[in-house]
Amino acid sequence: xxxxxxxxxxxxxPGGYIAAIRAAQLGFKVACIDExxxxxxxxxxxxxxxxxxxxxxxxxxxxxxxxxHANHHFAHHGISATNVKIDIxxxxxxxxxxxxxxxxxxxxxxxKNKISFFHGRGSFAKAVDAGYEIQVTGATEELLxxxxxxxxxxxxxxxxxxTPFDEETVLSNDGALRLGAVPKKMVLIxxxxxxxxxxxxxxxxxxxxxxLEGLPTxxxxxxxxIAKEAKKAFDKxxxxxxxxxxxxxxxTTKKGVxxxxxxxxxxxxxxxxxxxxxxxxxxxNTIGLNAEAVGLQLDERGAIVVDAECRTSLKGVWAVxxxxxxxxxxxxxxxxxxxxxxRIAGQHGHVNFNTIPxxxxxxxxxxxxxxxxxxxxxxxxxxKAGTFPFLANGRARALGDTTGMVKxxxxxxxxxxxxxxxxxxxxxxxxxxxxxxxxxxxxxxxIARICHxxxxxxxxxxxxxxxxxxxxxxx
Ligand code: FAD
Ligand code: NAI
Numbered sequence: 401x402x403x404x405x406x407x408x409x410x411x412x413x414p415g416g417y418i419a420a421i422r423a424a425q426l427g428f429k430v431a432c433i434d435e436x437x438x439x440x441x442x443x444x445x446x447x448x449x450x451x452x453x454x455x456x457x458x459x460x461x462x463x464x465x466x467x468x469h470a471n472h473h474f475a476h477h478g479i480s481a482t483n484v485k486i487d488i489x490x491x492x493x494x495x496x497x498x499x500x501x502x503x504x505x506x507x508x509x510x511x512k513n514k515i516s517f518f519h520g521r522g523s524f525a526k527a528v529d530a531g532y533e534i535q536v537t538g539a540t541e542e543l544l545x546x547x548x549x550x551x552x553x554x555x556x557x558x559x560x561x562x563t564p565f566d567e568e569t570v571l572s573n574d575g576a577l578r579l580g581a582v583p584k585k586m587v588l589i590x591x592x593x594x595x596x597x598x599x600x601x602x603x604x605x606x607x608x609x610x611x612l613e614g615l616p617t618x619x620x621x622x623x624x625x626i627a628k629e630a631k632k633a634f635d636k637x638x639x640x641x642x643x644x645x646x647x648x649x650x651x652t653t654k655k656g657v658x659x660x661x662x663x664x665x666x667x668x669x670x671x672x673x674x675x676x677x678x679x680x681x682x683x684x685n686t687i688g689l690n691a692e693a694v695g696l697q698l699d700e701r702g703a704i705v706v707d708a709e710c711r712t713s714l715k716g717v718w719a720v721x722x723x724x725x726x727x728x729x730x731x732x733x734x735x736x737x738x739x740x741x742x743r744i745a746g747q748h749g750h751v752n753f754n755t756i757p758x759x760x761x762x763x764x765x766x767x768x769x770x771x772x773x774x775x776x777x778x779x780x781x782x783x784k785a786g787t788f789p790f791l792a793n794g795r796a797r798a799l800g801d802t803t804g805m806v807k808x809x810x811x812x813x814x815x816x817x818x819x820x821x822x823x824x825x826x827x828x829x830x831x832x833x834x835x836x837x838x839x840x841x842x843x844x845x846x847i848a849r850i851c852h853x854x855x856x857x858x859x860x861x862x863x864x865x866x867x868x869x870x871x872x873x874x875x
Contacts, residue, residue, distance in 0.1 A: 402543035403516070405431045407744060408534050409550045410522035410689065412436070413447020414730040415721025416552030417506050419737030423550075424513040426745040431544055432515055433522035433536055435688075438503065443519040443539070445506040446499075447554050448722070449730040452574045455502050457597050459495040460577065461761050464604035468763075476800050486605060488581055495577070518542055523690035524549075531716055532694065548716050548744050551696075551704060552737065553689055555682040555722035560589065563650045569657050569675060570650070573598070576677045582606050583674035587659050591618065591641050593760050594679035596634070600762045603639050610671060612661055614680075616644035621758075623772035623821040625787070625807060630766050630823045633803050637763075645669075650676065684723045699725075709749070710740050718744075732756050755838045757831045764803045765827035769834050770819030773809060782812035786844065786867025788860050790824045792875040795855035801825040806864035808844050815843035815868070826857050833861055844868040 405428075409420045412434025420432040436451055438444040444451055470484045510517045520538030527533075531547035557572035559565055567575035576598045582605045588595045591613035603609040618641065619627040634641060644664030651658045656674040663669050684703040691698060697705040697713035704719040706712055712719050718740045721733030732751075739749030760766040776783045787807045790796040804824025810817050820834035837847055847865035852858045863872045 402533060402545045403431070404530065405429045405516070405544060405546040407431070407548045407550065407741070408433065408522070408532075408544050408546040409552060410534065411447065411552035411554055411721070411723075412445035412506065412517070413552060413554045413721060413733065414449045415554070415723075415733030415737045416447070416550065417445055417509070417737075418734040419550045419552060419720060419741050420515050421509060421513050422738045422741035423744065424515050426741060426747075428548075428741075428744070430513075430515045431518060431546070432510065433518040433520060433534070433544075435519070435521045435538055437519075437539075438500070441539075443507065443517070444499075444503045445510070445517070446502050447552075448573075449733075450502045450506070451499060452577055454730050456495045456499050456577045457573070457594075457601070458761055459498045460491065460601045461597060463491045463494065464601045465763060468604040473800060486582070488579070488605075492578055492580075518544070521688050523688055524694045524696065525690070527694050527714075535690075549718070550737070550740055551686075551689065551712070551717065551719040551723060552721045552733065553685050553687075553723045555728055556685045556687075557678070558681045558683050560647065560650065560678055560680065563678070565678070566652070569652050571675060571677045573677075573679065576602075576675075576679075579675065583656075584608060585656075585671075585673040586610075586675045586677065587612065587657070587671050587673040588677040588679055589647055589659075590614075590678065590680040591643075592679060592681065595677070596639075596760055596762050598677055598679065599639055600637075603637065610640040610642065610673075612645045612647060612659070612671075613641060613643050614645060614647070616664065618643055619760075619766075621772075622766060623768060623807060623819070624774055626766060626768065626805075626821045626823045629804055630760075630762070630764060633764050633823075634762070682722065682728055686723065709743060710736050726753065727756060727758070729756065729758070752839065755835050757835050759828040759831065761828060764801075764824045766823050767827035767831035768819065768821040769831055770817065770838055771809065772819060772821065773807075776809060776818060781818070783818060784810050784812050784815075784844075784868050786810075786864050786869070786872075788863035788867050788872060788875055790857070790860055792863070792872075793855075793857060793860045794874075795857050795859070796825060798855065799825060799857075806830070806860045808847075808864045808868050810844040810868050815845055817842055817844055817847070820861075820864075824857075824860070830857060830861055833858060 409432040525533040536542040646662040648660035720736035742749035791802040807821040809819040844865040
């Protein structure tokens with residue numbers, strides 16, 4: 401006997417659990433299946449984001465930043481903190497508690513919204529007159545039927561060919577977030593988002609960190625001026641980043657790992673380290689979904705093929721988040737989940753891909769929305785740029801963190817904001833103003849004319865907007 405629902409969501413990460421909540425709010429009978437297990441084997445919904453991604457990485461970034469401040473920045477404020485120690489087990493334990501609070505929060509939200517949660521793996525069994533049969537296996541064994549299926553099965557870390565993750569020495573994001581001690585030496589491959597965030601955590605805690613990056617440019621997707629400023633700050637911190645390398649043989653030894661590579665000059669090099677983190681991107685995950693049973697179309701990367709509105713090749717089957725095209729970001733997955741639930745209800749769900757913010761939670765933080773200066777140049781756009789350094793912002797001086805700047809890019813003719821790029825303190829929070837402005841098609845003058853609280857970092861947003869018209873007040 402199968403249980404029948406209006407909507408079955410496979411995957412309980414940010415794409416899936418948010419889609420389930422929105423569908424329930426819209427009056428549908430909803431089930432959500434998620435297979436993630438906590439250490440005790442119990443359910444741990446929230447996906448990569450909650451368990452081994454956004455949340456635990458931010459918890460460790462926070463802890464390690466406190467440690468770094470105590471060691472290097474308190475003294476500027478006249479506070480002496482000598483013999484500062486870290487208890488890694490406690491730090492990791494706190495991170496685990498934060499993760500569990502989020503897992504429990506999602507289980508509570510399922511109950512509150514009367515969503516039936518199934519702990520196990522969901523696979524397509526077959527198409528039937530009433531829609532699709534989904535087999536749940538694992539902790540729960542059930543057959544579910546629904547006319548509407550939302551696939552939100554996320555992504556997995558990509559391994560280097562021939563070097564599988566053992567999570568002891570060769571680590572993905574999973575192992576990188578639960579080390580038992582600070583490695584003396586650490587190598588990371590890939591200076592993307594994970595490389596920089598995880599590299600920052602372990603460097604702050606005392607590890608000698610080297611990041612090997614294949615591309616010759618640092619953070620190629622980031623506005624060049626912002627990336628350059630960030631690189632300067634990372635260099636100063638002692639985060640070693642080698643660009644333009646070609647990684648060769650990787651050997652795990654009794655003591656750790658040895659990484660052979662060719663540097664940008666073509667010279668053969670090798671690095672020995674206690675731990676290696678491989679952060680070279682992620683691959684869409686359809687393992688165990690049994691997509692073949694119903695003929696669900698995948699592309700050459702293994703992503704589920706969807707149209708602009710997340711419709712797959714099959715009627716009534718939708719897919720959202722990391723398992724489909726587009727940026728692999730939790731908030732992008734959530735927006736798609738909400739939009740799909742609304743489309744199922746006959747509403748006009750909408751995701752604006754032009755205003756999805758990006759944040760890298762390093763110190764300084766890097767955040768942006770919209771086009772970079774190099775993208776504007778490449779498409780021959782006529783634009784005006786305005787920048788404002790945090791050095792000239794009173795709140796930043798009071799905080800003791802004046803690294804970086806805010807940069808506005810606006811259309812030369814209409815003054816519409818085309819992109820906002822920030823490197824500096826609280827960039828992750830500041831970017832929200834730019835997203836709102838761009839959603840409302842604001843001009844840089846709109847931001848320049850809005851009253852911003854003093855003293856606040858947000859004044860740097862106003863000043864950068866003023867800079868577009870060459871009329872900053874404080875610089
Ligand atoms: P996922 O979160 O991967 O969830 C998919 C879920 O589906 C998982 O629980 C999985 O177990 C389950 N599942 C898979 N197959 C099945 C099946 N057949 N049956 C049942 N369950 C199944 N993004 C940000 O926006 N901000 C950040 O700060 C950020 N930090 C990150 C840090 C790290 C270290 C990593 C790795 C990622 C980070 N991301 C961040 C990216 C973010 O985690 C992903 O974009 C997001 O989790 C994608 O959500 P999703 O719902 O598509 O998939
Ligand atoms: P990434 O795509 O951000 O960076 C991967 C880097 O590895 C790139 O710079 C790439 O050039 C390099 N690379 C690829 N192959 C290589 C090789 N063989 N040798 C050397 N360098 C190589 O991927 P990452 O850091 O693994 O993160 C995956 C995704 O997770 C991100 O794209 C992002 O979507 C998400 N994420 C988001 C975060 C956030 O929003 N703050 C934090 C962490 C992850």
